[in-house]
Amino acid sequence: MQGFNMGRYVPPDLEGTISGNKLNKKHPLGSRASKPGALTVRFEMPYAVWCTTCPKETIIGQGVRFNASKTRVGSYYSTPIFAFRIKHTACGGTIEIRTDPKNTAYVVTEGGRKREDGADQVKDGDWEIMTDAEREKLRGNAFAKLEKTIEDREQLTVAKQRVEELQENNKTWDDPYEMNTRLRKEFRVGRHQREKEGHATEDLKDRMSLGIELLPEKEEDKIRAGLVDFGSILRETGEEAMAAQGLHKPLFENTITAAKTDASDGKKKLKSEVKAEQTKRDLVSELVSNTRISHDPFLHMDKRLSTTKTPVRIPGIKRKRASIDQDTRGDKTTDRITDTVNASIAAESIGSQQAHTTNAALVAYESDSE
Numbered sequence: 439m440q441g442f443n444m445g446r447y448v449p450p451d452l453e454g455t456i457s458g459n460k461l462n463k464k465h466p467l468g469s470r471a472s473k474p475g476a477l478t479v480r481f482e483m484p485y486a487v488w489c490t491t492c493p494k495e496t497i498i499g500q501g502v503r504f505n506a507s508k509t510r511v512g513s514y515y516s517t518p519i520f521a522f523r524i525k526h527t528a529c530g531g532t533i534e535i536r537t538d539p540k541n542t543a544y545v546v547t548e549g550g551r552k553r554e555d556g557a558d559q560v561k562d563g564d565w566e567i568m569t570d571a572e573r574e575k576l577r578g579n580a581f582a583k584l585e586k587t588i589e590d591r592e593q594l595t596v597a598k599q600r601v602e603e604l605q606e607n608n609k610t611w612d613d614p615y616e617m618n619t620r621l622r623k624e625f626r627v628g629r630h631q632r633e634k635e636g637h638a639t640e641d642l643k644d645r646m647s648l649g650i651e652l653l654p655e656k657e658e659d660k661i662r663a664g665l666v667d668f669g670s671i672l673r674e675t676g677e678e679a680m681a682a683q684g685l686h687k688p689l690f691e692n693t694i695t696a697a698k699t700d701a702s703d704g705k706k707k708l709k710s711e712v713k714a715e716q717t718k719r720d721l722v723s724e725l726v727s728n729t730r731i732s733h734d735p736f737l738h739m740d741k742r743l744s745t746t747k748t749p750v751r752i753p754g755i756k757r758k759r760a761s762i763d764q765d766t767r768g769d770k771t772t773d774r775i776t777d778t779v780n781a782s783i784a785a786e787s788i789g790s791q792q793a794h795t796t797n798a799a800l801v802a803y804e805s806d807s808e
Contacts, residue, residue, distance in 0.1 A: 473507070481506035481522045481535075484544045486553040491531025497553060498526070498533075514539040521547070541567060 448458050458464075465471040470478045480503055487498045504524035512519040517539040524533050526549070533549035546552050568576070576586065611617060639652050707715075 475509055477508045479506055479508045479522075480504075481508075481524060484535075486555075487533065487535075487546055487550045488553055489526050489529065489531060489533065489550050491526065491533075491549055492529040496526075496528060498550070511536065 448456070448461060452461065467477065472478075483498055483500050483502045483504075486500050489496045489498055506522040506524045509521050509523075510518050511521045519537055519539065521534055521536045524535075525531070526533060531549050534547050536545050536547050538545045635654065642648070643652060
């Protein structure tokens with residue numbers, strides 16, 4: 439029994455002698471073979487094609503599919519040549535594309551032209567297919583032969599370089615275990631030092647809140663950092679020199695040296711002498727401390743800086759120099775002190791004279807009782 443959709447019905451008396459399609463005078467492909475010698479197939483554009491039938495040439499992109507009529511139009515040796523005729527729906531024109539077994543390509547023969555994109559140019563390493571006539575012409579043309587020889591030499595140089603690279607890679611990676619061992623041995627040297635430096639760098643970045651990548655330290659960086667001197671901008675004259683000198687002095691003087699020196703002499707002293715020396719030493723220490731407090735530049739630095747003001751410059755008025763002003767002030771102060779001293783001396787002399795006069799008058803005074 440024949441199953442469903444297994445073909446057309448054949449009577450039992452004709453079964454095995456004729457096929458169902460021939461018995462019913464039908465083509466095996468049905469409506470696809472409705473035209474004699476032509477077959478309807480689904481054809482896909484092998485490349486972009488310009489349609490010349492349109493009023494303005496329109497491009498049909500690569501990969502667009504059409505229902506094409508496939509016919510055999512010839513053969514190249516034993517290979518058939520097929521023609522595909524399609525209809526462009528935008529303008530209604532017909533485009534015919536044929537196979538080219540000689541160059542293994544498709545050729546537009548009617549209704550359009552191929553869009554040139556440079557893909558057909560011969561590249562390095564590609565072999566150009568030539569006919570016998572072209573080969574014979576190439577043999578007879580000396581210039582063509584020379585150009586071909588130069589191109590062959592260039593291709594040979596490139597191919598030779600590539601072969602040498604492949605041979606070198608093959609030689610290098612012939613034993614992967616040995617190469618891996620060698621690399622691990624090289625990286626093992628100084629690994630602990632690199633890890634220690636990495637931890638120190640991360641710690642520094644965390645403490646300084648740095649969001650940048652710190653590079654490893656170099657000997658050149660040490661030399662350049664050693665050449666930098668962070669000095670004062672102001673000239674160390676006067677108060678600045680006193681402040682710099684005070685920085686180098688100790689804050690507390692050592693007073694035990696003298697006592698140790700006396701004890702090392704080995705001479706016994708009386709209690710009164712020891713007490714007198716101790717009193718003297720305490721007095722000297724107190725005087726030194728009081729003198730330092732009064733002359734310490736750090737105690738009066740803020741006061742001097744706050745009270746020191748630069749004189750205001752008024753346009754059109756000529757100022758005196760600071761040194762002349764200071765000398766003038768010093769002379770005036772000296773004169774004032776001299777006048778004060780002279781006045782006090784004169785007052786003392788006048789007072790002594792009055793005292794002598796008063797005493798003499800009192801002595802020479804006669805009472806009424808006499």
